[in-house]
Amino acid sequence: MARYQAGIRTEARIVDATRSLLAEGGLEATTLKAICEEAGVKAGSFYNLFDSKEAVVMRVVRESIDAVDPDPDGAGTDTVDDLVAAFIRFFLEQPEMAKVYVIAAVTAEATDNGARRRFLRHHLRRVERFADAMARHDETLTPDAATMRAEILLGALDGLAFRWTIDSSFEFEKFALEAASRLS
Amino acid sequence: MARYQAGIRTEARIVDATRSLLAEGGLEATTLKAICEEAGVKAGSFYNLFDSKEAVVMRVVRESIDAVDPDPDGAGTDTVDDLVAAFIRFFLEQPEMAKVYVIAAVTAEATDNGARRRFLRHHLRRVERFADAMARHDETLTPDAATMRAEILLGALDGLAFRWTIDSSFEFEKFALEAASRLS
DNA sequence: CTCAAAGTTGAGGGTATACTCAAATTACGG
DNA sequence: CCGTAATTTGAGTATACCCTCAACTTTGAG
Structure with missing residues (x-):
């Protein structure tokens, strides 16, 4: 079965939160707790969508360079x-x-x-x-x-x-x- | 009263241990625990001689550049x-x-x-x-x-x-x- | 509707970190 | 020797981190 819209939106919110935190306070400010709070999501949800914190950070950095x-x-x-x-x-x-x-x-x-x-x-x-x-x-x-x-x-x-x-x-x-x- | 020889030797051992750890495994391997073990010293002794872990790391890096x-x-x-x-x-x-x-x-x-x-x-x-x-x-x-x-x-x-x-x-x-x- | 899969929860596990401090021990000038 | 100050101890504190998981809720295709 395909992905639900909810999951896709949550993923986007997590990516946005990570980008915002990285841009404002760098790696130091970008803790899992901060990402989850900013995205309005619990840790479990994060790990349902990403393998690790590093994964989302790398994705955001890559996207920023491509932009x-x-x-x-x-x-x-x-x-x-x-x-x-x-x-x-x-x-x-x-x-x-x-x-x-x-x-x-x-x-x-x-x-x-x-x-x-x-x-x-x-x-x-x-x-x-x-x-x-x-x-x-x-x-x-x-x-x-x-x-x-x-x-x-x-x-x-x-x-x-x-x-x-x-x-x-x-x-x-x-x-x-x-x-x-x-x-x- | 002046410093004791023991303290001076301990300081040297800590610096040596830090240099050795940095050279071998980088910052990641250079924890306080590792420094103290390598130097044969307890944490309290370390903090009797240095303000922080960063202090000894910076000292070693600086000495390496000067060398x-x-x-x-x-x-x-x-x-x-x-x-x-x-x-x-x-x-x-x-x-x-x-x-x-x-x-x-x-x-x-x-x-x-x-x-x-x-x-x-x-x-x-x-x-x-x-x-x-x-x-x-x-x-x-x-x-x-x-x-x-x-x-x-x-x-x-x-x-x-x-x-x-x-x-x-x-x-x-x-x-x-x-x-x-x-x-x- | 049904129901299996997708998504969410949230408390807490596990681990690592730098650092502290009161008490015991040792060095060493006088 | 003596006494003071330097040094050492080592068990702890405080904290932060990433990540897990079993139970629960929501989604949406058929």
Whole structure:
């Protein structure tokens, strides 16, 4: 038998609650208790719909990243500038979410539940997107050279974003754009 | 009355135990219980010598970073290459410690106990070291331009190191050196 | 309607954490 | 030695967390 509408609505409320808590107070504020209270649901209901707290957190983070994708359909029409702008937008518009992403990625290494591999896959896809855009713009670029440039540019963007998380007065956008112009 | 030798030795044992645990299993393995067991000390003794678990962890991380400084006395003789090499060395030789540094820096933002400011101060000092070394090498560089270059280079190094923490097969050193040559 | 499956409840299990403190013990200058 | 202050003990406190489960209610297709 198919799912009931009630369950689907509850799931949506839990996801919304998680997103709201993550955006406002980061991972620290996003306890199971808080999620359930915000969603108006008891713990048992949560575990009827999700395997773990981590599952819903990862889902929200993933959705947030996808939401700023300049080319969600993978049509191959995005430029490096588009991609850099999307990256900057993610960090400026959703700083707490970005921090959760960083923390989750770093700590995922300890727990071998496949989270690390997911992060890596996501990163590699992003590298590929950047490299493709670079190759489209400069046809003399070999694939390997494009990949290297993409890794370094993404590294710089990640590092500057990290820099900004520990000092919100850092002019992240300015430095990120400068880094992009030097590295693409 | 002055400190007893016993207390000084106990403090050293606790620091050693913490360093060993951090290096082997990261923050996750470094619980108060584990520290006390490894050091052969009860919890009460620990709190007679340290204000908190965080205090000893931060001390060990700081000492580890200082241990690879190419110019500990600040004589102003270090080159950009020296600084980059020291950075790479810290991550390659003490990967768990590096991860602890990253996690602590990211999560420090939530807790306002001054940890964030310490990280920022440390970063700014490093930026200054890089910028000075750049300015010494190229005297036409204005201080502002040198600072910007230093921030971007350090951002790239941080980002590539982060990249490496989620995939140990990533050729961190190769990419870091390439980034340094493109950005300095 | 019926009734099986989907969804919900909510108290509490299990576990881990950092940290405290009054009392006992030890170090060591005088 | 003596006495004081440094050190150590270790059982506990306080707390927070994620998650479970058996009983109950609601849904909606046939």
